[in-house]
Amino acid sequence: MRINHNIAALNTHRQMGQANQGQQASMEKLSSGLRINKAGDDAAGLAISEKMRGQIRGLDQASRNSQDGISMVQTAEGALNESHDILQRMRELSVQSANDTNTDTDREELQKEVDQLSEELTRISDDTEFNTQKLLDGSFEGTLQIGSNEGQNLGIEIGEMGAEALGVASNEGVNFEVGDSTAANTTGALENDTTYSVVELGEEVNIADDGDNGSIDAKFGLEDSNGEVVAVSEDGSEYHALKNATKESELGEDALAESDITSNDGAKFDDPVTSGTVTTNGAGDSLTGATATIKFDGGESLTSGEYTVVDDSHNDISSGENGLVDNKGNLVAVSSDGEDWDTVSGEDLFTSTTTLDTSDQKISVEGDGGIDISSQTAADKAITTIDGAIESVSAERSKLGAVQNRLDHTINNLGTSSENLTAAESRIRDVDMAEEQMNQTKNSILGQASQAMMAQANQLPQGVLQLLQ
Structure with missing residues (x-):
């Protein structure tokens, strides 16, 4: 008989530890409802369930x-x-x-x-x-x-x-809005290093266009060598270039090519110029972004939207003619001079006071009110x-x-x-409560039995005392 190493007690202690560990694991799973609470419970199952x-x-x-x-x-x-x-x-x-x-x-x-x-x-x-x-x-x-x-x-x-x-x-009587920097020069543009006469305009300016007269309230004007007024001023210091105008034209931002007309040295007219002649540096020699007034001649009209002016390389356009295509590439009008436009069937469509050229010039038509009845x-x-x-x-x-x-x-x-993927994930991750309760009960009983056996194992060395009597 040996007393330094109680092998029976050691064995019982080990078994009791395993039973307690198993019971703790079961209680953890039962309390969380999860079979996998940490990677150590099932490493592969954890990776699959997380995916x-x-x-x-x-x-x-x-x-x-x-x-x-x-x-x-x-x-x-x-x-x-x-x-x-x-x-x-x-x-x-x-x-x-x-x-x-x-x-x-x-x-x-x-x-x-x-x-x-x-x-x-x-x-x-x-x-x-x-x-x-x-x-x-x-x-x-x-x-x-x-x-x-x-x-x-x-x-x-x-x-x-x-x-x-x-x-x-409605598109009747609306304006084409030139949307490209290649807008053609018009009569109202100022040329570079050109001398203009300063004239008093009084209350009315007459500008030749399609037969209508424009009326602009201005005091002074610049007149070119042909006697045509090309710019106006109310104070003699700041002149505004005119576009080809109709009777609806007004002196304002929409009618400007360049708001400040300067001399050829770049200086503004700081002192009022009310008589004599001036030389400009060509400010406003292109009416970029101006509006070109159009007039519909017949019952036809353009659907509102954006159009592009194209040359005769487009299908169905005769040699030397220009065409107008919509944003879907459909040809809607043709013109031989860029001003008088007809439908593809030859009916009059509209005339414009500004020549529409084929430098990929884009125009937009905006409706005003409802369809004509x-x-x-x-x-x-x-x-x-x-x-x-x-x-x-x-x-x-x-x-x-x-x-x-x-x-x-x-x-x-x-x-x-x-739903189906959740069911599959549940089988991997969730605990079977009935099965785990059974395991917990088993481990609980084993733990209690181990404690009883530990007490018995601890009594075994006392048998040595009988030999010493």
Whole structure:
């Protein structure tokens, strides 16, 4: 018998430690509900479950993204619902105006409502927003992230739905806005190092254009060698160059080529110049950004938008002619001199007081009010035009509705995927409470039994005392 090493007690102590450790692990799992509480519980299982958790949370966020996408689409589609109502009313007014039981006065009143409805169409297009992003002005082109991984997205683009884009804004009598730095010089431009006479203008300036006279309130003017007034001043110090003017011309920023006309040494006219001659340095010798007045000769008009002047290298343009193409590349007008423009079918379209050349010059047409229903012929034609606008809005709403239905299915699919992946992750990460309770009970009993056996093992060395009696 040995007393220095109680092997039975050591063995029992080891077994009791294992039982206590197992019991503590079971209690940790039972209290957290997780089978894996730390990497040591299951290193491979932890890595797999964390990857699954990333997928699950990505799927859940993608579902929320899709729901936000539906809200955005519904916002746009709801606005277009009102646009549809407006167009239907415009069509109703056009049908009414096309009936010759109406007088010109009646049609003027009908035109007023059409003008207001057209402006409201544009306002809806410009002001409809979702999370500060404009939806219907043609600028929205975005991506919805509808999956948990890279590249799992849906592109969405919403067209412009304003009156001009739909072709129901008036274009009669509006201005071409020259938008390129290659704008042609006009009669009102000042040439370099040229001497001009200073003349008193009184209250009126006559400028030759298409037969109308311009009236500009100014005191002094600069007159070229041909006797034509090319600049005016109210104080004799600051002169403003004139463009080719119509009777609507005014002295202001829109009528300027260069606000400050200086002498050839670069100095401004600090002292009033009210008589004699002056020499300029050519300030304003190009009317960049000026407006070129146009006049429609017939019943035809241009749809509002941006156009580009092209040469005869474009298809369907005869040699030596210029053409006008829209932003889709379609030829809409031709001209042999850059001023008199006809439709592609040969009908008169418009004349301009500024020659439009082919240096990739871009012009824009802006509507003023609603589509014309002021006559029986115009109103009859407006019906077809509005029908086209209604079809455009219908097509856009149909597209948005299809996207919404697709997102509904996307949400359902994401929910199913998230549910099944969560179940798989749960089998790896979560604890089986019944099984772990059984393990905890086993380890608890083993621990108690180990304690009892430890007491018995500690009594064994006392048997040596019997030998010493």
